[in-house]
Amino acid sequence: METKLLEVRNLHTHFKTEDGVVPSVNGISFSVAKGETLAIVGESGCGKSVTSLSIMGLVAPPGQVVGGEILLEGQNLLALNKKELRKLRGNKLSMIFQEPMTSLNPVFTVGNQLGEVFRLHQNMDKQQARGRSIEMLETVGIPRADKVVDYFPHQLSGGMRQRVMIAIALACNPALLIADEPTTALDVTIQAQILELLKKLNDEYDTGVILITHDLGVVAEMADRVVVMYAGEVVEQANVFELFASPKHPYTKGLLGSLPKLDEQREELESIPGAVPNPLEMPGGCAFHPRCPLATEQCQSKKPSLVEVAPDHLARCLYA
Amino acid sequence: MNQTQDKLLEVKGLKKHFPYKQGMFSKKMGHVRAVDGVDFTVYRGETLGIVGESGCGKSTTGQMILQLLEPTEGEIWFEGKHLTGLDKGEEKAIRRNMQMIFQDPYSSLNPRMRVEDIVAEPLRVHGLGRGREIREKVVELLRLVGLDAHHLSRHPHEFSGGQRQRIGIARALALHPSLIVCDEAVSALDVSIQSQILNLLKKLQKELQLTYIFISHGLPAVKHISDRIAVMYLGKIVELAERDELFERPMHPYTEALLSAVPIPDPTQRKERIVLQGDLPNPANPPSGCHFHTRCPYVQDMCRQSAPSLQQQADGHFVSCHFPLQELRNLI
Numbered sequence: 001m002e003t004k005l006l007e008v009r010n011l012h013t014h015f016k017t018e019d020g021v022v023p024s025v026n027g028i029s030f031s032v033a034k035g036e037t038l039a040i041v042g043e044s045g046c047g048k049s050v051t052s053l054s055i056m057g058l059v060a061p062p063g064q065v066v067g068g069e070i071l072l073e074g075q076n077l078l079a080l081n082k083k084e085l086r087k088l089r090g091n092k093l094s095m096i097f098q099e100p101m102t103s104l105n106p107v108f109t110v111g112n113q114l115g116e117v118f119r120l121h122q123n124m125d126k127q128q129a130r131g132r133s134i135e136m137l138e139t140v141g142i143p144r145a146d147k148v149v150d151y152f153p154h155q156l157s158g159g160m161r162q163r164v165m166i167a168i169a170l171a172c173n174p175a176l177l178i179a180d181e182p183t184t185a186l187d188v189t190i191q192a193q194i195l196e197l198l199k200k201l202n203d204e205y206d207t208g209v210i211l212i213t214h215d216l217g218v219v220a221e222m223a224d225r226v227v228v229m230y231a232g233e234v235v236e237q238a239n240v241f242e243l244f245a246s247p248k249h250p251y252t253k254g255l256l257g258s259l260p261k262l263d264e265q266r267e268e269l270e271s272i273p274g275a276v277p278n279p280l281e282m283p284g285g286c287a288f289h290p291r292c293p294l295a296t297e298q299c300q301s302k303k304p305s306l307v308e309v310a311p312d313h314l315a316r317c318l319y320a
Numbered sequence: 321m322n323q324t325q326d327k328l329l330e331v332k333g334l335k336k337h338f339p340y341k342q343g344m345f346s347k348k349m350g351h352v353r354a355v356d357g358v359d360f361t362v363y364r365g366e367t368l369g370i371v372g373e374s375g376c377g378k379s380t381t382g383q384m385i386l387q388l389l390e391p392t393e394g395e396i397w398f399e400g401k402h403l404t405g406l407d408k409g410e411e412k413a414i415r416r417n418m419q420m421i422f423q424d425p426y427s428s429l430n431p432r433m434r435v436e437d438i439v440a441e442p443l444r445v446h447g448l449g450r451g452r453e454i455r456e457k458v459v460e461l462l463r464l465v466g467l468d469a470h471h472l473s474r475h476p477h478e479f480s481g482g483q484r485q486r487i488g489i490a491r492a493l494a495l496h497p498s499l500i501v502c503d504e505a506v507s508a509l510d511v512s513i514q515s516q517i518l519n520l521l522k523k524l525q526k527e528l529q530l531t532y533i534f535i536s537h538g539l540p541a542v543k544h545i546s547d548r549i550a551v552m553y554l555g556k557i558v559e560l561a562e563r564d565e566l567f568e569r570p571m572h573p574y575t576e577a578l579l580s581a582v583p584i585p586d587p588t589q590r591k592e593r594i595v596l597q598g599d600l601p602n603p604a605n606p607p608s609g610c611h612f613h614t615r616c617p618y619v620q621d622m623c624r625q626s627a628p629s630l631q632q633q634a635d636g637h638f639v640s641c642h643f644p645l646q647e648l649r650n651l652i
Binding site for chain 2: 043044157159187188189193195196214215216217218220223244245254257258261263266267268269271272273
């Protein structure tokens with residue numbers, strides 16, 4: 001057994017709204033090994049981003065982590081106070097956000113924002129921090145790094161900003177990197193550059209990566225293992241080859257079938273009828289049953305649990 | 321698609337330059353060449369896909385066809401009529417025959433209007449029926465896109481993204497247009513919903529003999545729905561061919577890189593990609609010669625000096641490159 005870098009156990013994150021409590025993350029468990037890339041996939045509203053914010057300790061009110069454990073190298077992050085958490089974030093634990101346009105501060109230079117990481121976590125002075133910042137920008141493939149370090153974010157293209165975000169996230173050589181839709185806002189040729197870069201850095205630094213995405217193409221390309229989420233729960237979990245070759249949950253099968261593919265031409269795409277349920281009116285039994293082609297009466301009343309259907313392959317379905 | 325077919329739309333030398341201003345006195349600094357000389361034909365009943373990355377001019381092209389933007393230069397012929405310089409009345413009549421489906425189903429429907437009024441508005445504007453007649457037409461349109469009569473009095477916020485896109489489609493169909501421009505019509509939707517809408521668009525095309533221009537940056541969706549595909553880069557079409565021909569035998573280095581960059585949803589097919597270096601150049605100041613030369617892996621001296629034009633290389637396969645790719649490569 002590889003050493004576990006991160007272990008999430010039975011995590012619950014709820015949002016209290018005027019209309020009631022929304023269980024965005026409803027009892028999920030998974031782990032990430034050192035150097036491993038774990039992809040979390042699902043459609044909008046499935047709870048994948050809230051999961052990552054919970055790990056980072058960045059869930060903002062009215063949201064709240066209400067139960068479970070998040071162990072980073074054995075240390076429970078949920079038991080830490082703000083100050084202790086702040087020490088970890090950006091250091092051992094860091095994150096790349098989807099929107100490189102809004103996640104950088106527009107009124108500070110690149111060097112200022114990147115240098116902050118070194119000044120806070122490694123007690124460097126301004127001059128040292130600047131030197132390290134330039135090195136870091138070079139690592140993520142930014143040309144003329146000694147000039148770019150003095151640029152403001154608006155002077156950079158989307159792809160360059162995302163590289164700066166990655167440089168900030170990797171500055172302290174984190175043990176765990178969470179990448180939340182890191183390429184969704186980018187064009188395909190730029191996406192290819194960024195994915196290539198993430199792969200290279202993952203190999204070089206042996207960083208554990210949680211990759212959050214809705215794009216199954218990106219998953220197939222990058223991940224070692226995959227967690228599929230639906231309506232706040234894990235519905236399937238397996239290694240990437242197994243998941244694409246023999247998906248067990250009807251939702252996963254539906255997702256894979258609904259993709260238009262470049263290497264084949266079909267008259268009609270498979271599709272999953274209906275839409276993701278309203279979290280305030282979750283269907284009883286299996287949350288997927290109203291959209292499931294295989295649903296039986298049992299699915300309406302009995303909630304399936306996540307069980308091992310093949311070695312290291314979990315699925316939450318009565319018929320998997 | 322061959323040349324004997326009925327031409328629905330023809331675009332010749334279409335250009336759109338946006339002036340940009342800078343400084344205290346808003347001095348005109350130059351022009352952003354959003355679309356810089358585009359020619360293509362759309363035949364009745366087909367789907368022409370237009371792909372490209374952000375800023376390549378694909379949406380601007382769509383908006384000029386629909387008369388939402390005035391071209392700086394060039395001609396648009398629709399059903400044999402020349403579309404520039406029409407008066408208001410003629411423009412309105414032409415617009416009945418061409419409609420648009422927008423990207424964002426959240427902002428393209430008026431939140432204060434009921435579904436019935438949203439779908440009925442085009443009918444009312446063009447004076448096609450009144451009262452009960454209109455309601456019947458609206459119900460029929462909703463059925464066509466998979467919605468129901470009981471949705472009539474609801475507001476857009478009561479619907480999911482996919483359902484909203486269906487409302488937008490019903491509105492576009494209301495006037496029985498011959499041409500529909502779909503501008504990133506499925507890009508904002510989740511995977512499982514995207515496939516529902518793609519299937520619906522295909523079904524409607526068959527039933528109503530529609531012609532589509534499908535504009536998107538998502539190659540898999542464009543490939544799924546299109547008969548022919550135009551690839552745009554920095555305001556120009558760099559390649560135009562039938563779908564299978566384009567995917568099996570791309571001749572422009574940009575098309576080749578674009579195809580290679582799309583992640584394939586199959587982990588057993590991981591492979592080396594052609595990764596283009598650098599970013600898209602600034603369209604206000606495009607590179608000399610071939611616009612793509614700054615990122616082209618096969619660039620030669622000639623490419624820096626003279627701009628290639630769109631030439632037919634094989635039957636119906638147009639490429640704008642001095643050195644079109646010849647060998648077959650397994651990209652996908």
